[in-house]
Amino acid sequence: xxxxxxxxxxxxxxxxxxxxxxxxxxxxxxxxxxxxxxxxxxxxxxxxxxxxxxxxxxxxxxxxxxxxxxxxxxxxxxxxxxxxxxxxxxxxxxxxxxxxxxxxxxxxxxxxxxxxxxxxxxxxxxxxxxxxxxxxxxxxxxxxxxxxxxxxxxxxxxxxxxxxxxxxxxxxxxxxxxxxxxxxxxxxxxxxxxxxxxxxxxxxxxxxxxxxxxxxxxxxxxxxxxxxxxxxxxxxxxxxxxxxxxxxxxxxxxxxxxxxxxxxxxxxxxxxxxxxxxxxxxxxxxxxxxxxxxxxxxxxxxxxxxxxxxxxxxxxxxxxxxxxxxxxxxxxxxxxxxxxxxxxxxxxxxxxxxxxxxxxxxxxxxxxxxxxxxxxxxxxxxxxxxxxxxxxxxxxxxxxxxxxxxxxxxxxxxxxxxxxxxxxxxxxxxxxxxxxxxxxxxxxxxxxxxxxxxxxxxxxxxxxxxx
Numbered sequence: 001x002x003x004x005x006x007x008x009x010x011x012x013x014x015x016x017x018x019x020x021x022x023x024x025x026x027x028x029x030x031x032x033x034x035x036x037x038x039x040x041x042x043x044x045x046x047x048x049x050x051x052x053x054x055x056x057x058x059x060x061x062x063x064x065x066x067x068x069x070x071x072x073x074x075x076x077x078x079x080x081x082x083x084x085x086x087x088x089x090x091x092x093x094x095x096x097x098x099x100x101x102x103x104x105x106x107x108x109x110x111x112x113x114x115x116x117x118x119x120x121x122x123x124x125x126x127x128x129x130x131x132x133x134x135x136x137x138x139x140x141x142x143x144x145x146x147x148x149x150x151x152x153x154x155x156x157x158x159x160x161x162x163x164x165x166x167x168x169x170x171x172x173x174x175x176x177x178x179x180x181x182x183x184x185x186x187x188x189x190x191x192x193x194x195x196x197x198x199x200x201x202x203x204x205x206x207x208x209x210x211x212x213x214x215x216x217x218x219x220x221x222x223x224x225x226x227x228x229x230x231x232x233x234x235x236x237x238x239x240x241x242x243x244x245x246x247x248x249x250x251x252x253x254x255x256x257x258x259x260x261x262x263x264x265x266x267x268x269x270x271x272x273x274x275x276x277x278x279x280x281x282x283x284x285x286x287x288x289x290x291x292x293x294x295x296x297x298x299x300x301x302x303x304x305x306x307x308x309x310x311x312x313x314x315x316x317x318x319x320x321x322x323x324x325x326x327x328x329x330x331x332x333x334x335x336x337x338x339x340x341x342x343x344x345x346x347x348x349x350x351x352x353x354x355x356x357x358x359x360x361x362x363x364x365x366x367x368x369x370x371x372x373x374x375x376x377x378x379x380x381x382x383x384x385x386x387x388x389x390x391x392x393x394x395x396x397x398x399x400x401x402x403x404x405x406x407x408x409x410x411x412x413x414x415x416x417x418x419x420x421x422x423x424x425x426x427x428x429x430x431x432x433x434x435x436x437x438x439x440x441x442x443x444x445x446x447x448x449x450x451x452x453x454x455x456x457x458x459x460x461x462x463x464x465x466x467x
Contacts, residue, residue, distance in 0.1 A: 051094030052342065053383035058087040059373070063393040063412075063429060066369050067357055071115040074126045083132065084356040084373070089349050089385075092342040103165055104134075104336040106354035108150060109329045113357065125329030127294050132353035134338050143338035147295045149303040149310075150333035156374075165335060170302045172309070174213070175246070179281035182249045186241040190270040193237060198261030201241065201269070202232030203254035209316030212247035215308070219319060229314050232259070240274065246281065246318075288327075295332065303327055358429075363438035366431040368398065373425040387417045391427065398435065399428040 062083050071077040092098050106129065114123045133140040148164035150156075191199050200221070205214060206228035216231045223230040235241070243254070258266045285304045289297065304327060311319045342348055358369035378384055391397065391406070391413040400406050402423030406413040413427075 050100075050382070051092055051096075051098060052090050052100065053093060053385075054088055054378070054381055055091050055347070055385045056089040057378075057385075057387050058085075059387065059389045060085045060087070061356065061371065061389075061391045061393070063356075063371070063391065063395070066367075066395075066429075067110075067112060067360070069112055069360065069362065071112070073115050074124065077113065077115060077126045078128055078131065080128075080355070082356050082358075083353055085351060085353040087349060087351045089347060090340075090342060091347045092344060095344050097344055098342050099339060100342070101339050102337070102350070103146070103162070104338075104352050104354070105156070105161075106334055106336060107357075108152065108331075108333055110357035111152070111330065112360070114329070123328075128355050129294075129334050129336075131355060134336055134353075135349075135351040136340055137349055138351075141338055141340070143336045144296075145294070146335040146337045147299040147303060147332040148335070149306045149327075149331060152330050156333075161333065164302065164306060165337075166298070166302055169298050170305055172305060174210070175281055175305050175308065177280060177282040179246060180249065181279050181281055181284045182245045183275075183277045183279070184243045184245065184250070184253075185274040185277075186271045187274050188235050188239050188241060188269055188271055189237050190268060191235065191237050192267065196260045196265075196267040199235050199267060199269075200232045200259050200261070201235045201256060201271075202230050202259070203256050204228050204230045205254065205315055205317060207315050209312075209314075211316075212245055212249075213308075213312065213316035213318055215244040215246070215318040217242040217244070222313065222317070222319060224314060229317050230257075231317055231319070235269075241271070244284070244318075249278075300327070303332060307331070361438075364430070364435040366435055368428050368430045368435050369395075370426065370428045375420055375423075375425055378420055384420055385418075387420060388414070389416070389425070390414045393429060395429040395431055396433040397427055398430050398433065399426075401426050 062081070062085070064081055067080050067082060068076075109125050109128075113128070114125045117124050129145045134143040135141065146165060148161065150161065188201060193199070202221075207214070214231075216233060218233045219231050220234050221232045223232075233241070256271060258269055260267055285301050286297070289295070289300050295303075307327065308318050313319050336352060336354075340348060340350055356371065358371045361368050361370070375387075389404070389406075390411075393412040397406060397413050402425065403417070403421040404415050404423075404425060404427075406415045406427070
């Protein structure tokens with residue numbers, strides 16, 4: 001029996017948020033889904049050398065409701081029923097048995113996929129990855145929810161993201177369990193906040209990155225020069241300034257400087273030492289892990305370490321624009337991991353279901369909901385048969401791009417293709433067949449001008465009639 005690694009993915013990714021002048025949020029990020037891909041260091045050779053072929057895929061979207069813009073409690077969020085099911089018919093064309101380890105990424109939490117804890121007023125992300133089973137020939141099989149680092153707004157890249165799905169703890173030349181970590185804390189005061197309303201505090205650094213690395217929490221800016229680097233953060237009276245030093249502790253306090261906004265104007269302040277705490281890198285990494293215990297311990301370690309490494313600047317400065325001392329649920333890409341067995345010449349049906357969350361544009365009347373599914377990664381397979389797509393929904397499909405020609409059915413919409421199309425799958429649903437498009441600021445200004453002109457004409461006519 002041979003053992004191979006295959007990646008099945010319905011990847012749910014966040015897409016860029018549109019920016020509007022409105023004070024209220026009008027666009028909410030959902031997740032994008034992707035297709036079958038290959039895993040392993042031999043990409044893309046594993047799939048092409050594999051005896052497993054995709055004879056047929058049934059892709060089913062069950063969309064009987066739209067998600068809310070926000071949720072008040074976990075039960076309400078978990079009750080959301082929108083889901084996508086990828087059903088693959090796999091055939092083993094070889095004369096030997098094959099065991100395959102499969103990985104199916106099902107995305108981050110959407111930006112509306114949380115609720116606020118009424119006691120702490122903190123965001124809480126519900127574990128919706130446990131809602132559905134992975135099936136083989138209609139029977140549930142054992143699967144594990146895995147997590148890897150994935151920044152909000154990124155696009156999935158197989159060669160970049162798949163290696164992050166490690167079986168154990170990642171190895172690094174600098175970061176390791178016993179690495180010393182020293183946390184220095186100061187409190188700032190004495191700022192004339194009426195005069196200096198954009199106060200920033202920072203320090204210049206030119207240390208040896210092989211000896212130590214520095215992380216200034218809540219960093220807001222930085223500046224590189226040839227032989228040194230500066231990091232800064234906004235400050236107000238009473239703020240705690242927290243500096244983590246990984247590796248050798250500081251021999252002397254950083255040389256702090258102050259500036260008001262983008263100006264070079266310094267201001268007076270007092271920086272009072274509060275504490276110096278020592279720990280190991282293991283302690284640092286797992287400080288918040290218990291609150292996220294649904295994440296495997298080594299997945300959490302790997303994501304935390306990768307986050308620090310991704311943000312390293314010159315001289316060992318760890319820029320913290322995307323790092324605040326821990327990870328959030330929307331920093332993590334979730335995967336189903338499981339194994340299947342296909343006997344020589346045999347065929348199985350593997351079904352994976354995951355929640356799916358659309359982008360929401362509530363500026364339309366009624367709102368529109370866009371669902372995206374990337375099919376192109378499935379082209380890495382040596383053979384791919386037919387693709388049947390079903391959208392079960394009571395709503396109107398207002399748009400569908402690419403090579404897709406959906407037919408209306410009693411339960412929604414459907415289409416069938418021989419093989420994979422050139423484009424990706426994207427469609428938009430709404431409660432109306434023709435939702436009214438939002439007006440941009442210039443159009444609203446023009447309309448206001450027309451209305452004002454008509455009002456002037458009307459009042460002038462009324463005055464003439466009253467003479």
